[in-house]
Amino acid sequence: MSPSKYAAAALFAASALATPNPQASTPSAASTEPSEFTANPNVGAGGNTFTDSPRFRVYSATGDEADKTLQMLESAYTCFVSDLGWRSSGLSYNSDSDTADTWYKENIYSVDSLDSAAGVMGSDPTTGLSFVQVVNTYLTDPSVTVHEYGHALTYHARNWVDQTATGAWWEPLANWLADTWMTSDLCASARERYSQPTGNSIIELKKVIGDSYQVIVDGSVDSGNYYQSWPILTYLTNNPDNFTGLGQDAVLRLNLEYEVGSNETPLHTLQRLLGNRATVQQVVGRYWAHMAYVDIGSEAANRAFLEQRETLGYENLDGSGQSYTVKAARQPQYFGANINPIQVSGEGSVSVTVKSNSAFTATLAVRNKDSGAVRYVDLENGSGEVTVDGSEEASLVVVNTPAKLIQYDPFKLSSEATSGLDYAVQITGGELLGIWDSDRGRSLNFLVVVPM
Numbered sequence: 001m002s003p004s005k006y007a008a009a010a011l012f013a014a015s016a017l018a019t020p021n022p023q024a025s026t027p028s029a030a031s032t033e034p035s036e037f038t039a040n041p042n043v044g045a046g047g048n049t050f051t052d053s054p055r056f057r058v059y060s061a062t063g064d065e066a067d068k069t070l071q072m073l074e075s076a077y078t079c080f081v082s083d084l085g086w087r088s089s090g091l092s093y094n095s096d097s098d099t100a101d102t103w104y105k106e107n108i109y110s111v112d113s114l115d116s117a118a119g120v121m122g123s124d125p126t127t128g129l130s131f132v133q134v135v136n137t138y139l140t141d142p143s144v145t146v147h148e149y150g151h152a153l154t155y156h157a158r159n160w161v162d163q164t165a166t167g168a169w170w171e172p173l174a175n176w177l178a179d180t181w182m183t184s185d186l187c188a189s190a191r192e193r194y195s196q197p198t199g200n201s202i203i204e205l206k207k208v209i210g211d212s213y214q215v216i217v218d219g220s221v222d223s224g225n226y227y228q229s230w231p232i233l234t235y236l237t238n239n240p241d242n243f244t245g246l247g248q249d250a251v252l253r254l255n256l257e258y259e260v261g262s263n264e265t266p267l268h269t270l271q272r273l274l275g276n277r278a279t280v281q282q283v284v285g286r287y288w289a290h291m292a293y294v295d296i297g298s299e300a301a302n303r304a305f306l307e308q309r310e311t312l313g314y315e316n317l318d319g320s321g322q323s324y325t326v327k328a329a330r331q332p333q334y335f336g337a338n339i340n341p342i343q344v345s346g347e348g349s350v351s352v353t354v355k356s357n358s359a360f361t362a363t364l365a366v367r368n369k370d371s372g373a374v375r376y377v378d379l380e381n382g383s384g385e386v387t388v389d390g391s392e393e394a395s396l397v398v399v400n401t402p403a404k405l406i407q408y409d410p411f412k413l414s415s416e417a418t419s420g421l422d423y424a425v426q427i428t429g430g431e432l433l434g435i436w437d438s439d440r441g442r443s444l445n446f447l448v449v450v451p452m
Helices: 063-083 142-157 164-183 185-193 231-238 250-256 266-274 280-291 299-311
Strands: 008-010 050-052 056-059 106-111 119-124 129-135 317-320 323-326 337-344 348-356 360-368 374-378 383-388 392-400 423-428 430-437 442-449
Touching (some): 050 063, 056 063, 063 106, 063 164, 119 142, 142 250, 164 299, 231 280, 250 266, 266 280, 280 337, 280 360, 280 374, 348 392, 360 383, 392 423
Parallel strands (some): 008 119, 337 442
Antiparallel strands (some): 050 056, 119 129, 317 323, 337 392, 348 383, 360 392, 430 442
C-alpha cells in the first residue's frame, strides 16, 4: 500500500476478530437512539484535549478544524445511519442488538503521522467499539476521514469482519461511502442539514478504465485496483438498468445478507440479492458497458470522465482491417473488461462479432454527444449491429463473465481468477485503427464506422 492521500487501512484487535459474529439484523428505529451519546476515553489512546459533538469526539483538535470535522461526521452519520439504515457506530460489535442502554461516541484521533496511510480504523475488543486515527493534515478531508468512518460502519455491521474473501472489499466500500457522502443526492439532505458542500468525485479513472481488465476487485500489492474499484457499488446503488433486488440499499444488503462465517465473496451475496431474476454475470456485464462513458447515475463521476477522457488508456487489441485479437497482457480477468472506443466517421451501420472459447458478455454502448444519453445494444452470442449517426459515439465493451462464480481471495489471486479471456473481434463496415497520439505519447485503438 503506497502512501498517498487516499491510502487507508482498517485494523482490528485479534480478540475482536474472534468474537462470535451473529448476523446483523435490520437497524433499529431512530426513536431508540439518544440525542447525545456517551463518551468513552478508553477506546483508543484517549487524551486531555478534545472537542465533542452529539455522536463524535475528536481528540487533539480544537476550534474551527475540530468543528469542521465534527459537522462532516455528523452529516455522514445522518446520511448512512439515520437515512439509509446502517447499524450505528454507537452500538457495540459484541452485541447482536440494535438498541442499547448506552450509546457511545466514535473517537476520532488527529495524529502527526501514520505508517503509509493518511488514516486508519481500529477497534477495542473489550467494548466492541471502533475508533479512527487520521493524520492531522487530512482531518477535514472527507475522502480520508469519511472513508475511515466508512470502515467503522462496516465493522459495526459485523458480517464482513474476519472474512478473507471480503478483506479487499472493505476499501472500495469505504471509498463508496466517502464518494456517496460527497456527491450523491442520497446524502443531499444530510449535507444541507450540516451546511456541507457537495464535492467532486474521487473516482480514479486512469485505474478503473485504464486497467479495467483486472479482476473486478484485485488486492495485489502495488498493482491492484481495490481502492479504485468502488464505482460498481455506485452502479448497484443507482441501478440505472432497474435490476430487481438492487437500489439504494444494495450495498447495505451486501453486508446484512452476507452468509455469516461462510467466507463467501460479495459477488455470491449479490447473486442472492438478485435471486433468479438476473445473474451477477448480467449485472457486471452491464456495469462495464455503463463505464464506457461512466453512465452510472453519478453526475460527479460522469463530469470527471468528460474532463479526463483524453488522458485514458484503451490499448486492448491488435490487428488490422476487419480482424482483431485481444493483447495477451490486456485479456480481461475474472469479471474484468476491455472498453474499446469507436471513432465515428460520418453516419453508418457497423456489425461486430466477438468470439471466444470462454464465457463473455459483449455490449455496444452508443452515446449522444449532445444530450449525453447512452443506449446499450447487447451482442447476443457475441454478434450484433448498430447504426451510429453523426451526433453519436460508440464503444465495444467485452467482459469476462464466467458461467460460475468462484471463491477467490483478492489478496492472493488464484490462477483461476487471473486467467484472461482470449477473444477475437470481426468487424464489417468499419475499421479498427492503431493511432499514435503525439500529444499524449501513446497508441489509441479506434473503430472507425464507414457508411454502408
